[in-house]
Structure formats: C-alpha cells, structure tokens
Amino acid sequence: xxxxxxxNRLGILAxxxxxxxxxxxxYVSIRAVLTRQLDQSLVVEEQEIRDEVxxxxxxxxxxxxxxxxxxxxxxSATTPRRFSSVYVGHVHSRHAYFRQLxxxxxxxxxWYRAVVRKSEEKTxxxxxxTLKITLLIIALLLVALFAxxxxxLNRLWRPFYSTLRKLxxxxxxxxxxxxLEPTSINEFRQLNEAVSQMATxxxxxxxxxxxxxxxxxxxxxxxxxxxxxxxxLLHQTELDEAQAQHVAALAGTVNRLSKLNQSLIxxxxxxxxxxxxxxxxxxxxxxxxxxxxxxxxxxxxxIRLSLELSDSGVVDMxxxxxxxxxxNLLTNAxxxxxxxxxxxIIVASHQLVMSNTGAPPTEDPQVxxxxxxxxxxxxxxxxxxxxxxxxxxxxxxxxxxxDFTEGEHRVTVEFPRPS
Amino acid sequence: MFRDFxxxxxxxxxxxxxxxxxxxxIATYLGGENYVCETAPxxxxxxxxxxxxxxxxxxxDLSLPGGSGLSILKELKAMEKMDGVLIIxxxxxxxxxxxxxxxxADDYLPKPFHxxxxxxxxxxxxxxxxxxxxxxxxxxxxxxxxxxxxxxxxGRPVELTRKEYQLLLYFMVNRNRVLSKNAIVEHLxxxxxxxxxxxxxxxxxxxxxxxxxxxxxxxxxxxxGMGYKFTAE
Numbered sequence: 113x114x115x116x117x118x119x120n121r122l123g124i125l126a127x128x129x130x131x132x133x134x135x136x137x138x139y140v141s142i143r144a145v146l147t148r149q150l151d152q153s154l155v156v157e158e159q160e161i162r163d164e165v166x167x168x169x170x171x172x173x174x175x176x177x178x179x180x181x182x183x184x185x186x187x188s189a190t191t192p193r194r195f196s197s198v199y200v201g202h203v204h205s206r207h208a209y210f211r212q213l214x215x216x217x218x219x220x221x222x223w224y225r226a227v228v229r230k231s232e233e234k235t236x237x238x239x240x241x242t243l244k245i246t247l248l249i250i251a252l253l254l255v256a257l258f259a260x261x262x263x264x265l266n267r268l269w270r271p272f273y274s275t276l277r278k279l280x281x282x283x284x285x286x287x288x289x290x291x292l293e294p295t296s297i298n299e300f301r302q303l304n305e306a307v308s309q310m311a312t313x314x315x316x317x318x319x320x321x322x323x324x325x326x327x328x329x330x331x332x333x334x335x336x337x338x339x340x341x342x343x344x345l346l347h348q349t350e351l352d353e354a355q356a357q358h359v360a361a362l363a364g365t366v367n368r369l370s371k372l373n374q375s376l377i378x379x380x381x382x383x384x385x386x387x388x389x390x391x392x393x394x395x396x397x398x399x400x401x402x403x404x405x406x407x408x409x410x411x412x413x414x415i416r417l418s419l420e421l422s423d424s425g426v427v428d429m430x431x432x433x434x435x436x437x438x439x440n441l442l443t444n445a446x447x448x449x450x451x452x453x454x455x456x457i458i459v460a461s462h463q464l465v466m467s468n469t470g471a472p473p474t475e476d477p478q479v480x481x482x483x484x485x486x487x488x489x490x491x492x493x494x495x496x497x498x499x500x501x502x503x504x505x506x507x508x509x510x511x512x513x514x515d516f517t518e519g520e521h522r523v524t525v526e527f528p529r530p531s
Numbered sequence: 532m533f534r535d536f537x538x539x540x541x542x543x544x545x546x547x548x549x550x551x552x553x554x555x556x557i558a559t560y561l562g563g564e565n566y567v568c569e570t571a572p573x574x575x576x577x578x579x580x581x582x583x584x585x586x587x588x589x590x591x592d593l594s595l596p597g598g599s600g601l602s603i604l605k606e607l608k609a610m611e612k613m614d615g616v617l618i619i620x621x622x623x624x625x626x627x628x629x630x631x632x633x634x635x636a637d638d639y640l641p642k643p644f645h646x647x648x649x650x651x652x653x654x655x656x657x658x659x660x661x662x663x664x665x666x667x668x669x670x671x672x673x674x675x676x677x678x679x680x681x682x683x684x685x686g687r688p689v690e691l692t693r694k695e696y697q698l699l700l701y702f703m704v705n706r707n708r709v710l711s712k713n714a715i716v717e718h719l720x721x722x723x724x725x726x727x728x729x730x731x732x733x734x735x736x737x738x739x740x741x742x743x744x745x746x747x748x749x750x751x752x753x754x755x756g757m758g759y760k761f762t763a764e
Contacts, residue, residue, distance in 0.1 A: 333621040333641075333642045333643050334550050334553065334621050334642060334643075336642070336643040337550075337553050337621070337642040337643035337644065338550060338552045338553045338556065339643075340643045340644075340645065341552075341553055341556035341557065341560070341643075341646050342552070342556055344556075344560070344645060344646045344647065344711070344714075345556055345559055345560060345646070347708075347709040347711065347757055347758070348560075348563075348708055348709055351757075353755060353756065356754070356755065356756045356757050357756040359757065360711065360756045360757045360758075363711055363713065364711075364713065366643075367711075367713045370643045405720065405721075406720070407693075407694075408692050408693070408694045408695075408734065409694075409720070409730060412730055412733040412734060413730060
C-alpha cells in the first residue's frame, strides 16, 4: 500500500469517526436544550392554570390543538408531577410527539390531574435540519481531505519518490555519483544527505575493493610468474631423475597455485559486479564453440557428446561470463565422467541442461556449489568450478539446480527470456 | 648482398618488464631461440628504446614504474611504428586487454604464463609481421605452413587434427625445450581446464605416430616426470 493511500485511509477514517461522534454529541445536546425550552413553556402553562384556579376557583377550558393541548382528569393529592414525552398518533399524516407535564391541582377541595402538552414538531424539524447540515459538512470535509491529500501530499512527497527512484536505479559499478533533487523540506533534505553520503561511501569502498582485487592479483601473480619461469628454465637444464621429479612437482604446484589465484580473482570480480556490459548471447553458439574446443579430448576419452541446441536460447549477459559458465559446466562434465561415457547438452528457450554419466555423488550435492568442496578426493581439482557457475547464475538471477538420476549428473540452468 | 643482410638480420626483441627476475627469465629463454633481447626496467627507459630503435617484437608489461605501458603503445601508434607488441599484464582486468588490443597490440598474455607459451606467441607475431613471406616453420623434414595451416613431411602432405597441428607447431617453435604437460594443455585448451592432464599422452602418442610414419624419425622425446621435448637436426 502506498504511503499516500495509507495516509488517506487513516485520515478519512479518523475524520468520519470524529464527525460521527461530534454529530451525536451535537444531536443530544441540541435535543436537551430544546426539550428544556419546551419544559419551561410547559411550566409557564402550569402556572397559568394555577393562577386561573386561584383567581376564579375553576379550571380553564380544556383545549385540543395540533400545537397545544390541555386536559383534566380526576386525580388525587398523590398524583405525581412529572414531565414525559408521549406519542399521540398521527397529526397531518405525520408522527406527532408531544412533551407533556402532568401535575395535581386542587379546585375547591377536589383533586384533578392536569395535563398540558406541547408539540415537539418544531424541535424535530430543527434536529433534522441540524443532522442534514452535519452530514453535508462530513461529506464536504471528506472530499476536501481526499483532494488535499491527493494534490498536496503528492506534491509534498515528490522529493521522496524521486530519491527512491534514484536509489532503485543506483548501480555501484556505474561509478556515477547520485544526483538528488534539491528540496526545501528538512526531513527530505536530511534523507537526501544521508543517502548521498551512503552512496558516496559505498562507491568509495567498492572502488577500494576493486583496486584491492586488482592489486592482489598483480602482487600475487608477479611472484608466481617468476617462480614458474625459473622452474621452466630449470626444466631445460640437465637434471637427474630425482631432481627432475622435484622440479616437476614444484612446477605442478605453482601451476595449481596460479590457477587457484585466478579462480579466486574471478569469483571476487563476479561478486563485485565487475563484469558490466550485457548483450544478447546465443547459448547455442557458445556451446558449439566450447564443444568444438574439446572435440579431440572427448574423442581421446571416448566420451560421446550429443547436442540439442535451439537458437531460441538467448541470454542477456556479459560475454566472458557466458563463456566461463558453459566452459566450467563442460569441463566439469568431462572431468567427472567415465571413459566411454556420454555428455548431453540441451539449450532451450529458457534453459540450459547439461547431463553426464559419472559416479554417483558421495555427499549432499548442494555442497558442490560451495567454494573448495569437491565430490572426489582428487588432489588436482580445486573445487571452484561450480561455485563460479553458481556465482554467475546468482549475479544474473538465473536459477540453477543439480540432480542425479539414472546414473546421470544433471545441472539445469534456467534463465528468463531477455526483455 | 642486401638479401643476405636481410636473411642474417637477427630478430630483435625488447622486453619491458620491471621485475628483474622475470625479465631475466624471459631474456634467457628467448635468447636460446636466437633472438637478440634487450631489456627495459622502467617507463622512461622503455619509451626511449621503443621510440629510438626498431624491434621485431616488444614484450610490454603494462604497469611500470613511472607510467603505464599503454602510453608507450599510444606513442608507437602515433609514430606509426610497425613493431609487433605482446602485452604481458598481471592486471587481470578486461579493460586493459581491450584497451591494449584497440591501441594496436598484437596479442595479450596474462601473467603468470609459461615461457614456452610466451615464446610461441612471440614467434607467431614475428611470423605475421615478417613481410618476406616467411610463413613456413621448418624442422628437419617437417614443414608447417602457418597460413595454409598445412603440414608436409619430406614433401608429402600429412593430415593432422586441429589440436595435433597446434601441438606440432608449439613443439617446433619451442624445439629443444622441455615442455611440461601443464604448459601443453594450457596452450591447447586455455587456462581454464583444471585437473588431471595425463590425457595429453593420447594426443602426443597420435601425433608421434603420424610423424614417425611420414618422416621416418621420432622427434618427440618423453622426458621422464617432466614432459616432452622436440628435437630435430
């Protein structure tokens, strides 16, 4: 729910409540005032009757009209004096309510019960009018509130929505400072200041990490390059068998170390979103190119490769990462295969499926996607291939799944159609 | 006379690398290939040498004390010099690679690399730059035409698969060198193929058989525990 709607709903609800309660109080108090007025005029009538009795020793004539009625009944000294409202049926086809006062009166030793009534019709009319006006005011107020909220709040909150939009579009890798609309409202100005400060800090730290990654790569790789070059030179000299084995072992280790370093740098760079630049890439093309690369290797190990490639498999991503994704899956499928096994690659409009024969997994397959986890105890495997794949999928919001059925490992990557 | 001069003219290489040990390794390895190697340890030195003299190939590190290798590249381009340039960079960033190749570098090799790979890349650049039509690489009875990508043994053409061709050329430009299995695998399949590299044996066995059948001699020696060595003559 938008803030504005929430605000509107709350405001209107509160307004209705206040107006209803106000209306009720208004109604009750006006009614009380008017009734008291009626009662006072009834008391005047009572006094007139008593005066008449005192002066003339007889009751006035009983009268009966739409407005006023005076009646006398035989009574006793204990007849109570009381006010009440009575309903006397229809008068002029309207319900007629009267306010009446009963009181005892002694006329020449005989007790009577005198009743004087006055119509409440005028009072009712007044109250009705009051209610109508109140309802009209409620309606007008609600419309006004709604309109004010719409117009004024929308305008007032505009800097907020503008900042929000900028935040949503903010891209760390873009390297651009956030341009926020200036505003005269203190709260929003503070918000904008806080946001741009945070953004600047994030960009700074991002750049720092980026430079660190590059520097780490540089600092690590130069010594590795020296090590590897010296070992290669040592290779060219006359060595006895034991020395040769030591040199070869060293060279292998340095090789592993430099690959490990490169994989870690790649992971960090994907993490840091340093692979900007997307374009539409045909996965079928990538798979074909990578598969051709391994043609003879597959032949040598007698692994059968079957491709079911649809040209509708198009993804929006960085080209290098698309290559890395397919390459890592393919080398994984080759590495964990039997000699004489098979690999099947399917590219469809929204998914890439790579399945291969191989030994069943020895532990929960989910851990293969974690760094440095390996299915086998092979010392030559780094266990980084699949975590790179997962990282790439994560970066682009692709869904990746692994399962093992009927003796086949299967990795499924599902990607959205490019917009 | 002039033709003789052309033929005998030594291939000159400038190595621009600030790390002295790496620089000396490269110079030692390439020196064995009958190249004349000069070195430049910093930006100024490199810029002076690159602008004053002509080289067949400049091996250019991008991050140098005193400036970026890319500036040297720009300067060479501005002077319209025809030197071949191979960028070696530890900066694993794609930007450097793209910038370098856009500025006219011939190739890009990220550190760390195998010296044999560097040597193969340098040889390829020199072949491409060489206008005397030297697209033939020869070793004994083996002749590889790098333009037609064809191989003849004692004058008879021989059918090689793509990887066998790459493997043979790699051996020939690194003749008399011991090549480790890792270096060979990386040359053929790139850096990314981690894992056991023993499968390379099958490829080498096949290539060896084709050469032995066609040329009547075994040129590829297996060096126990270390790798393989190609020798001719």
